[in-house]
Amino acid sequence: MPLEIEGTLSRTGQSTDTAKASGARLELRNLSKAFGGVRAVDDISLDVPAGAFVSLLGPSGSGKTTTLNLIAGFLTADAGDILLDGRSVADVPSHKRNIGMVFQSYSLFPHMTVAENVAFPLRMRTKLSREEARRRVADMLALVQLSHLAARYPRQLSGGQQQRVAMARALVSHPRLLLMDEPLGALDKKLREQMQFEIKRIHRTVGTTVVYVTHDQSEALTMSDIVVVMHQSRIAQVGAPRALYDAPANLFVADFLGDSNLLPGTIVEAGSAGVLVEVAQGQRVKVTRAEKAPSVGSRAVVLIRPEDMSVHAGPTQSDGMDSLAGTVRDISYHGDSYKLDVAVGEHALKVRLARVSGNGVELGQRVVVAWRPDAARLLPAEDSGLGADGAQP
Amino acid sequence: MTALAPAMAAARPGLLSRPSTVPALLLLPCMIWIVFFFLLPLALMCWRSLASEGFSLAAYAVLFSSPLYGKVMGTTLKMASIATVCALVLAYPIAYVLTVAGGKLRGLILLFVLIPYWVDIIVRSFSWLIMLGDNGLINKTLIELGLLREPLPLLYNMFSVLIAMVQIVLPITIVTLFGAMLRIDRTLIAAAKIHGASEWQAFRTVFFPLSLPGVYGAGLLVFILAFGFYVTPALLGSPKETMIAQTIMIEASQLLDWAQASAAGAVLLAITTSIAAIYNRYFSLDRLWGGSEP
Amino acid sequence: MSATAGRIGLSAAVIAVIVYLIFPVVVVVAISFSAGNFLRFPPPGLSLRWYETIANDPEWISALWVSVRVGAISAAIATLLGVPAAFALTRYIIPGKSLLSALILCALVTPPIVTALSTYLFFVPLGLVNTIIGLSCAHAVSGMPFVVINTAASLRSADRNLERAAIVHGAHPLWAVMRITLPIISPGIVIGAIFAFVHSTHELLVATFVLGGVGKPVAVKIWSGVQATTDPTIAAASTILIGLAILTFASATATQALAKRRSA
Numbered sequence: 001m002p003l004e005i006e007g008t009l010s011r012t013g014q015s016t017d018t019a020k021a022s023g024a025r026l027e028l029r030n031l032s033k034a035f036g037g038v039r040a041v042d043d044i045s046l047d048v049p050a051g052a053f054v055s056l057l058g059p060s061g062s063g064k065t066t067t068l069n070l071i072a073g074f075l076t077a078d079a080g081d082i083l084l085d086g087r088s089v090a091d092v093p094s095h096k097r098n099i100g101m102v103f104q105s106y107s108l109f110p111h112m113t114v115a116e117n118v119a120f121p122l123r124m125r126t127k128l129s130r131e132e133a134r135r136r137v138a139d140m141l142a143l144v145q146l147s148h149l150a151a152r153y154p155r156q157l158s159g160g161q162q163q164r165v166a167m168a169r170a171l172v173s174h175p176r177l178l179l180m181d182e183p184l185g186a187l188d189k190k191l192r193e194q195m196q197f198e199i200k201r202i203h204r205t206v207g208t209t210v211v212y213v214t215h216d217q218s219e220a221l222t223m224s225d226i227v228v229v230m231h232q233s234r235i236a237q238v239g240a241p242r243a244l245y246d247a248p249a250n251l252f253v254a255d256f257l258g259d260s261n262l263l264p265g266t267i268v269e270a271g272s273a274g275v276l277v278e279v280a281q282g283q284r285v286k287v288t289r290a291e292k293a294p295s296v297g298s299r300a301v302v303l304i305r306p307e308d309m310s311v312h313a314g315p316t317q318s319d320g321m322d323s324l325a326g327t328v329r330d331i332s333y334h335g336d337s338y339k340l341d342v343a344v345g346e347h348a349l350k351v352r353l354a355r356v357s358g359n360g361v362e363l364g365q366r367v368v369v370a371w372r373p374d375a376a377r378l379l380p381a382e383d384s385g386l387g388a389d390g391a392q393p
Numbered sequence: 394m395t396a397l398a399p400a401m402a403a404a405r406p407g408l409l410s411r412p413s414t415v416p417a418l419l420l421l422p423c424m425i426w427i428v429f430f431f432l433l434p435l436a437l438m439c440w441r442s443l444a445s446e447g448f449s450l451a452a453y454a455v456l457f458s459s460p461l462y463g464k465v466m467g468t469t470l471k472m473a474s475i476a477t478v479c480a481l482v483l484a485y486p487i488a489y490v491l492t493v494a495g496g497k498l499r500g501l502i503l504l505f506v507l508i509p510y511w512v513d514i515i516v517r518s519f520s521w522l523i524m525l526g527d528n529g530l531i532n533k534t535l536i537e538l539g540l541l542r543e544p545l546p547l548l549y550n551m552f553s554v555l556i557a558m559v560q561i562v563l564p565i566t567i568v569t570l571f572g573a574m575l576r577i578d579r580t581l582i583a584a585a586k587i588h589g590a591s592e593w594q595a596f597r598t599v600f601f602p603l604s605l606p607g608v609y610g611a612g613l614l615v616f617i618l619a620f621g622f623y624v625t626p627a628l629l630g631s632p633k634e635t636m637i638a639q640t641i642m643i644e645a646s647q648l649l650d651w652a653q654a655s656a657a658g659a660v661l662l663a664i665t666t667s668i669a670a671i672y673n674r675y676f677s678l679d680r681l682w683g684g685s686e687p
Numbered sequence: 688m689s690a691t692a693g694r695i696g697l698s699a700a701v702i703a704v705i706v707y708l709i710f711p712v713v714v715v716v717a718i719s720f721s722a723g724n725f726l727r728f729p730p731p732g733l734s735l736r737w738y739e740t741i742a743n744d745p746e747w748i749s750a751l752w753v754s755v756r757v758g759a760i761s762a763a764i765a766t767l768l769g770v771p772a773a774f775a776l777t778r779y780i781i782p783g784k785s786l787l788s789a790l791i792l793c794a795l796v797t798p799p800i801v802t803a804l805s806t807y808l809f810f811v812p813l814g815l816v817n818t819i820i821g822l823s824c825a826h827a828v829s830g831m832p833f834v835v836i837n838t839a840a841s842l843r844s845a846d847r848n849l850e851r852a853a854i855v856h857g858a859h860p861l862w863a864v865m866r867i868t869l870p871i872i873s874p875g876i877v878i879g880a881i882f883a884f885v886h887s888t889h890e891l892l893v894a895t896f897v898l899g900g901v902g903k904p905v906a907v908k909i910w911s912g913v914q915a916t917t918d919p920t921i922a923a924a925s926t927i928l929i930g931l932a933i934l935t936f937a938s939a940t941a942t943q944a945l946a947k948r949r950s951a
Contacts, residue, residue: 036780072855095854095863107852109867124857169856179855419775420787423768423831427790431802431828434809438801441808483707486700505705511932512712513889515909516925520711522913523718530714530729563708592693614796621798623892628913638800642892645804655808658801669796673789 023051023209024084024176026071031080033066040066042233044080048226050176053203053210055220058230059256064213065181067230071211072179073097084177098125099177100170100208104185106162108154114165115141115150121173140168143202160191164198171206178203180212184219196223217257221245229253251382254303259339261309261349263302264381270296275378277302280345286322286373299381306352308375311340311361312368323370324349328363342369435662442655452656462640462657469636472551472626473619476558480566480615481608483559488570489600492577506564514561518625521557522548525629553629558622562615569614573607610676617665617672637661716929719922730919737923747908747924754904755931756819757894758887761826762834765883768827769834770876774864776835777842792836794829802829803892810897822898826890830883834876841875842868877939885932 026048033041041063048054056064069075071082073094081090089097100121108117115137122133141147144164154162163183170178180199184192200223203210214220220227221241229236229244229252236256237249248254254262265279274288277300285302294300315323326344338358340351349369353361361367442452456462487506491499509517524530525547532544547553577600585595623638630636637657644654722732741747769791775781776788794802806825807816815821845868853863869876891906899907905924912921 072851074851074854093860094851095857095859097855098857099855101852101855103848103852105846105848107846107848109849109853111870120853120858121856124853166852169852173857416775416779416781419771420781423772423791423835424787426764426768427793427828427831430806430809430824431794432790434805435797435801437809438805483704486697487704490697490701502701502705505709509708509712511885511929512715512925513891513906513909513928515889515891515906515913516715516921517711519913519921519925520714520718523714524711560707560711563704617796617798621800623800624910638798638892641800641804645807646895651808654804658804661798662801665796665798665801669789669793673785 022174022176022207025050025086026054026177026209026211027081027083027086028067028071029081029083031067031070031082032078033070033075034078039233041070041077044233044235046228046235046238048209048211050085051207051209052225053200053212053223054226054228055212055214055224056228056230057214057217057220057256058236059215061232062230063233064215064230068179068181068211068213071177072099072101095124098173098175099179100173100175101179102163102166102170102181102183104182106154106159106166106186108162108165108169110154112153113150114146114152114154114157117154117165118168118172120169125173136172137168140172143171143205144168144198159187160195163187163195167199167202171202171208174206174208176208178208178210180210182213182215184214192219199223221257229256231256247377248303248379251301251379254377254379259306259350259352261304261306261347262379263304263347265300265302267294267296267298267300270294274373275300277378280347283324283345285324285376287376287378288373289377294378301379301381303377303379304349304371304375306339306350309349309351309369309371310357311342311351311353312370313365315368320373321370322373322376323368325366325368328361328365328367331358331361331363333358342367344369438655439659439662441651442659443652452652453660455653456656456660465635465637465640468634469620472554472558472634472636473616473622476555476562476619477612477616479555479559480562480619481570481612484563484566484570484611485604485608487567488574491567491571492574493579506567509560510564514624515628517561518557518628521553521560521629525553525556549629549631551630551634554626554634557625557629558619561622561625562618565618566611566615569611570604570607573610574604576607577603606676610672613668613672613676617668620665621661712929715922716926718919719926721919721922724918737919738927740920741923741927747905747920750903750905750908751924751927753819753898753902754888754906754928757823757826757898757904758884760820760823761830761887762880762884764823764827765830765834766876766880769831769879770838772831773835773838773842777839792832795832799890799892803896806893807896816897817900817902819898819902822894822904823887825893825897826883826887829890829893830886833882833886834879837875837879837882838872841872845871874943877943881932881936881939884935888928888931 026046028044028046031041031044032039044063044067056067058064066075070077073089073092077090081088083089084097108114109120112120118137118140119133122128122136126133128136137150138147141150144167146161146164146168149157149161149165154165157165166183183199184195187195196219212220212223221244224241226238227241227244228238231252237244237253239247244253245257248257251262254260263277263279263285265277265285267275268278268284269276274286275294277285277287279285279302287302312323315325324344324347326342326347326349328340329343329348330341332339332341336355338353338355338361340353340358340361342349342351351369443449487502491502494502522529526532527544527546527548529547531547532541535541536544581599581603582595585599586592590598621638622636623642626634626636627639638661641654641657641661644650644657648654718730719737720733720735721730722734722736723730741751772791776784781787802825810816810821810825813821815824849871850863850868853867854860858867888904889906891910894904894907895910898904905928909921909924912924
């Protein structure tokens with residue numbers, strides 16, 4: 001049955017509004033799955049709007065792959081429900097869910113040509129005529145820019161090409177949901193970045209909803225509309241990449257996304273202008289952006305991103321900048337930037353400086369590390385055994 | 394989504410979607426067959442060992458009191474133990490070479506190790522008959538070389554039985570040991586060498602201790618196999634080297650004393666099963682199947 | 688102890704053991720071509736007379752034919768039952784899996800005399816003694832571990848995602864198993880089946896009890912031959928069995944290669 005976006009695709013693959021509306025709304029409600037007594041997915045609820053690109057991001061063992069397998073139908077949940085466009089699919093077997101999937105090892109059928117691989121879902125799911133099927137396959141191959149390789153076998157293709165064939169295969173039957181299981185894990189850095197771009201382009205063109213599993217936080221931040229950070233079988237936080245980076249809700253997210261300075265301390269003042277946290281003997285840090293009103297005396301953690309910090313030879317003159325004095329313990333060069341390790345009392349602060357600013361800083365130098373108070377964020381303290389310098393053990 | 398809607402309406406959790414049904418269905422035929430053609434007969438044999446008319450432990454009484462059975466069991470124990478030790482000693486270097494060898498060499502050696510397997514036990518034992526006789530190859534060669542004046546009595550004694558037994562169990566010993574050795578982390582050897590150990594020292598202090606569990610496992614397995622040998626002692630041994638399998642065979646086929654044979658069989662079964670249980674406890678069979686979901 | 692001395696010693700040991708393993712096989716095959724009357728090694732001359740003796744002896748021919756039939760049937764049963772069992776054991780979490788796997792592998796560690804005796808006692812009331820099907824059923828039990836272990840090994844190393852890729856894109860799970868996974872693991876299955884076949888052709892004790900009279904398989908005939916005659920007929924018979932095993936293996940490998948080429 002021809003779908004609306006077909007006409008769009010067969011021309012140039014350019015996106016239109018019609019294309020954007022062809023993704024499914026995905027809901028996970030209280031999803032749980034355990035293996036032999038160990039909870040792999042623990043009461044996960046999620047609402048993905050139609051056509052969004054969602055990343056499931058987390059370290060290994062966080063439950064992201066299990067969640068994906070539950071959505072795909074390879075696993076049956078112990079509790080909870082999965083809904084596509086408002087209808088429950090939890091009891092629908094995998095081959096009837098009408099979704100597409102791309103695997104880390106591509107999983108192209110070795111005994112079929114590229115064209116046959118791409119045609120596979122059409123063969124299984126639809127009763128298209130051979131002409132019609134051929135046309136769809138050609139459209140898909142054009143979309144992933146591999147039309148010239150239609151008659152080759154997977155083993156004759158490079159990793160990046162195989163992954164693109166896998167995408168074509170996943171999309172050929174116009175699924176409203178596309179699942180991707182760490183698809184770029186087997187590729188080298190440069191190729192990965194190219195493929196990230198490709199995937200985003202294809203997503204914009206086709207408009208399907210994408211759920212993308214990765215452990216690489218920069219990949220998730222670059223590609224997604226929504227990032228779901230997972231930790232120990234639960235969702236740590238959900239939001240747009242920028243929101244997660246700027247306003248992490250807890251220690252795990254703050255630490256997992258990007259570099260962070262985490263300074264545990266006690267709240268000594270709380271008012272409308274902000275909060276004052278005592279992080280060490282006599283050293284207090286101002287936090288002007290604190291959403292929840294914390295109580296004086298409670299424990300909290302201050303988060304400051306290394307790139308929000310600057311380094312000065314002496315006490316800074318700028319108004320309203322917070323600062324701490326310390327000694328440079330380590331300098332590492334990253335091509336486009338420097339990362340400094342500054343010992344401030346019992347804390348170690350990570351500072352990231354642009355290449356120009358970093359020139360001239362020396363090991364052992366006494367410096368003042370400064371930042372704007374609105375760059376600091378307040379996080380709830382968790383009994384996670386945070387070390388003295390804010391690092392996780 | 395047009396294609397999805399009809400699928401929704403049709404979906405209903407059936408019997409096949411219950412998680413435990415599928416594996417049960419897959420295993421059932423196999424299990425039924427084994428229960429019917431293997432376990433049931435064993436149970437029947439144990440039942441028959443309790444005498445044909447009425448309940449009686451007479452057969453077992455004979456087993457434990459008769460000097461004949463005592464002697465045969467002793468011989469069996471002795472032969473199986475010696476064969477196991479010899480097999481382990483000979484198999485170890487081969488298994489080690491297999492572990493460290495590259496693909497081609499390993500394939501070649503494995504081929505040679507497995508070739509004897511294509512020949513049945515009877516004929517392999519039989520070939521020793523030819524070679525060990527007074528006019529056999531070994532004696533003839535030694536005499537021609539001038540090392541001997543008269544042929545050595547190499548046949549129909551413990552030596553002939555053992556040399557054939559070891560040759561027969563050697564392939565499985567090598568393969569089992571090889572499998573165990575493969576699981577040893579070879580980078581540990583490299584670590585030892587970097588820190589000053591010579592090739593021999595690295596082997597002695599790192600590899601060998603780590604291989605010992607594999608040796609014990611292979612040893613248990615080979616012992617069980619050797620314990621039940623029939624053809625080799627029957628063909629190559631004198632009555633002094635009679636092993637328990639031969640005695641049971643005589644009881645059953647010549648004396649037709651089913652109760653007695655069954656009792657001996659039950660005892661033999663008990664012995665090998667307990668050893669196998671020990672093996673299973675320490676060397677889990679689950680490794681054969683790998684991990685399961687996910 | 689220098690490394691080279693060790694290496695030389697090791698190589699010597701390997702060669703010595705390999706000679707120890709191979710020599711009897713060489714002896715048997717060589718004697719089967721012996722021109723002489725007695726079991727002498729090295730043989731006095733070469734001749735095919737013992738093979739002719741077998742070819743002209745209806746008893747030998749029928750024994751070989753019995754062995755082939757029993758071997759094939761038992762291997763087939765072992766494969767039909769063992770392959771699904773391997774799937775179950777490698778892919779699912781089952782309560783009591785250790786017990787079940789122990790059960791399947793039981794046959795390997797049970798002394799053959801015990802299996803033979805018990806099977807005979809069981810078969811007599813069932814009327815399965817002196818039947819080809821009876822012996823095949825019994826041999827299927829001991830052939831099963833070979834099939835299960837080899838199939839499981841193949842399953843474990845196969846990429847499960849290929850099957851999943853087919854399923855998620857619309858293939859019925861059963862279709863995916865039959866058309867995607869089974870072809871991939873077929874080498875393992877075939878090797879297991881061949882081992883089961885070879886094991887059956889060599890098996891003596893169960894065969895003696897169940898089919899030891901008229902219509903006995905080759906193994907039983909060889910055994911009675913070994914104790915009675917002194918001519919190399921037995922060696923020829925055994926070499927034929929070896930040839931049979933190799934032939935089965937070769938044809939299986941060839942079929943595999945052919946299938947692979949056809950699907951490519």
